[in-house]
Amino acid sequence: MKSYDVIVIGAGVIGSSVAYHLAKKGLEVALIEKGGIASGTSSRCDAVALICDKKPGIDTEIGFASIQLFKQLAKEFSVDFEFASRGSLYVCETEQELDIAKGYVSEQAKDGYDMRMVDRHELQQIEPYLADDLAGGIWTQVDSSMNPYKLCYAFVEEGRKLGLDVYDYHSVQNITLDVQGKVESVVTDRGTFKTKRIVNCAGVWSPKIAEMVGVHIPIRPRKGMVLISEKTPFKVASQKVHEFGYMLSKFEDIQFKRNVSELVEKHNVAFTIEPTDANNFLVGGHRAFKGYNISSEIEVVHAIAERAIRFLPKLKEINCIRAYAGVRPWVEDHLPIVSEVEEVPGFFIASGHEGDGISMAPITGRMVTQLIAGEPTDFNIDKLNFSRYKKANAV
Amino acid sequence: MNEESTVVCRCEEITLKEIQGTIEKFNCSSREVKLRTRAGMGSCGGRTCRSTIDRLVEQMGGPVISNEVPLSYRPPVRPVSFGILGGAKE
Numbered sequence: 001m002k003s004y005d006v007i008v009i010g011a012g013v014i015g016s017s018v019a020y021h022l023a024k025k026g027l028e029v030a031l032i033e034k035g036g037i038a039s040g041t042s043s044r045c046d047a048v049a050l051i052c053d054k055k056p057g058i059d060t061e062i063g064f065a066s067i068q069l070f071k072q073l074a075k076e077f078s079v080d081f082e083f084a085s086r087g088s089l090y091v092c093e094t095e096q097e098l099d100i101a102k103g104y105v106s107e108q109a110k111d112g113y114d115m116r117m118v119d120r121h122e123l124q125q126i127e128p129y130l131a132d133d134l135a136g137g138i139w140t141q142v143d144s145s146m147n148p149y150k151l152c153y154a155f156v157e158e159g160r161k162l163g164l165d166v167y168d169y170h171s172v173q174n175i176t177l178d179v180q181g182k183v184e185s186v187v188t189d190r191g192t193f194k195t196k197r198i199v200n201c202a203g204v205w206s207p208k209i210a211e212m213v214g215v216h217i218p219i220r221p222r223k224g225m226v227l228i229s230e231k232t233p234f235k236v237a238s239q240k241v242h243e244f245g246y247m248l249s250k251f252e253d254i255q256f257k258r259n260v261s262e263l264v265e266k267h268n269v270a271f272t273i274e275p276t277d278a279n280n281f282l283v284g285g286h287r288a289f290k291g292y293n294i295s296s297e298i299e300v301v302h303a304i305a306e307r308a309i310r311f312l313p314k315l316k317e318i319n320c321i322r323a324y325a326g327v328r329p330w331v332e333d334h335l336p337i338v339s340e341v342e343e344v345p346g347f348f349i350a351s352g353h354e355g356d357g358i359s360m361a362p363i364t365g366r367m368v369t370q371l372i373a374g375e376p377t378d379f380n381i382d383k384l385n386f387s388r389y390k391k392a393n394a395v
Numbered sequence: 396m397n398e399e400s401t402v403v404c405r406c407e408e409i410t411l412k413e414i415q416g417t418i419e420k421f422n423c424s425s426r427e428v429k430l431r432t433r434a435g436m437g438s439c440g441g442r443t444c445r446s447t448i449d450r451l452v453e454q455m456g457g458p459v460i461s462n463e464v465p466l467s468y469r470p471p472v473r474p475v476s477f478g479i480l481g482g483a484k485e
Contacts, residue, residue, distance in 0.1 A: 150431075229477070
């Protein structure tokens with residue numbers, strides 16, 4: 001039976017990064033994946049690493065550190081993952097939104113992040129195709145983009161150079177524990193692997209893996225649809241542009257009602273657009289709880305398009321060539337779970353990043369490696385500990 | 396056949412040579428060929444080249460996986476403007 005120091009389950013962006021960082025540390029690592037590399041959420045998402053969509057505090061701190069790591073990886077890796085620091089722009093539809101945005105920006109600026117308000121004229125200068133009746137916006141220079149599945153391929157290929165073994169199309173069937181209740185082996189449909197440590201990076205599927213050791217992870221799949229434009233000579237957006245109302249669709253605790261149609265409201269649609277290296281645009285965004293169902297819904301397509309042409313009227317003339325949906329690993333408190341599970345020694349979780357998995361991949365990989373190596377982590381990640389859910393239940 | 400001048404994906408202009416090279420280098424599935432080369436990701440949504448890519452992967456002995464999902468079909472059936480989808484008045 002083959003034996004490893006660490007087995008990483010799930011070859012999405014988090015698992016690929018964790019496996020790469022562990023291999024770089026000199027550990028013997030296997031990456032086990034039920035499908036192909038990036039066959040789940042990481043190939044059905046958008047492609048940005050942002051701080052502007054995070055809440056002030058640890059969420060933003062880690063996001064910012066992750067972008068710095070991306071810059072370094074883009075230089076080090078021989079595989080290109082189309083990394084670019086294009087910046088990002090929030091647009092506010094009304095004066096009321098602009099007021100809320102101002103409060104948010106001043107909080108982030110106080111923490112030292114380079115975010116600033118732009119007025120309606122500057123908005124037009126930065127993105128000339130934006131509708132001319134918008135109140136203003138927020139510009140964040142550090143925000144970046146990349147190709148998410150190429151990022152997974154890059155982590156895996158660079159990991160292989162360091163001795164990482166990849167077992168794709170291996171479906172995990174069971175995890176066995178020894179008499180002391182510690183991790184002992186991973187059983188797949190194509191063989192069993194011995195290990196003392198497992199990192200569960202299965203994203204929306206991580207609760208199914210955790211069940212094998214009797215652990216309940218409160219992650220739920222949160223669906224999102226994206227529309228793809230044809231290639232067009234019109235630079236309708238030169239960076240990530242999204243409506244400030246996006247924050248409202250992401251965080252349930254922000255109380256603010258937009259003036260939108262019933263359809264847009266019903267499907268929790270908030271406008272986002274981003275350019276890709278292939279000269280298409282990805283247009284979103286949408287959040288809904290529909291289980292693991294990733295079929296395209298025509299009503300959501302209508303709602304996304306309706307909201308998109310409100311902000312970028314030029315899009316009316318541009319074709320949509322494709323639609324897809326993916327499921328984000330959602331947790332109630334919007335903070336990922338990055339920790340060992342106390343009750344099952346050797347069982348680690350790195351999951352629950354919701355829509356921030358791409359953003360957070362490098363820093364998550366780095367900190368999981370620090371946890372496993374027994375080193376201090378870059379950030380105090382007590383808030384990301386799995387035990388927070390136990391405490392919440394005890395109250 | 397000249398692999399360099401034979402275009403398999405017309406929308407994204409991906410040649411037979413690029414596709415064969417990708418399968419050879421990564422021993423990968425049709426889906427991975429698509430993601431790595433963009434073949435099948437253009438305006439026709441792979442309707443022209445999908446089966447050619449599947450056959451090439453099969454012929455060149457890509458991963459032997461019985462439950463492999465073939466290249467997916469995604470809406471819309473043909474390109475539609477955001478204006479029509481979004482219910483624009485004019």
